[in-house]
Amino acid sequence: MSMEKMNILVAKLDHRWITSILKKSWIAMASKVHLSTIPPQPVIPSKKPFKVDLVGGKRYAWCTCGHSKKQPFCDGAHKSKAQGLSPLHFVPEKDVTVWLCGCKYTNNRPYCDGTHKQDFIVSAPLHEQT
Known part of the structure; x- marks a missing residue:
């Protein structure tokens, strides 16, 4: 050879x-x-805000993924259904009644800013809990 x-x-x-x-x-x-570079998007559990009485000094965890069964608060569902999203923790200074975002697309997290009235939310499907 x-x-x-x-x-x-x-x-x-x-x-x-x-x-x-x-x-x-x-x-x-x-x-x-995980090869995807696209961040996970929240699902829409409600097209209206949640009226909530908050206690001043108490720590809350607002659901950012939309999968929680304890809306508007986190129940840990993001760990299996929306990895990459985590709850928003906040502590109000005083006892207060607020409107927390239900569509998860507010620009004033966790508070409602009226985003749920925009066409992209109005025309989007509502997420059904399983």
Whole structure:
């Protein structure tokens, strides 16, 4: 066998070996890494705000994902249904009655700012709890 044919054979074997190693590494890595770069979006549990009496000095966790069955507060559903979203923690200074956002798209989190009246919320499907 000529030296040129041997070099070609070695190059082909090297290519196959490297490709095999890379495929195995990619499969192992892909199974451990979430490949999506798009952040999760909340679902819409209500198209109206929630009227809530808050106690001053108490810590609250407002649901940001929309999956909680304890709306408008978090019950931990984001851990399995909306990984990447976490509740918004807040402490009111005094006892107060407020309107907390139910659509999850307010720009004044956790308080309602009227976003639920916009077309993209009005025309969106309402999330049904399962």
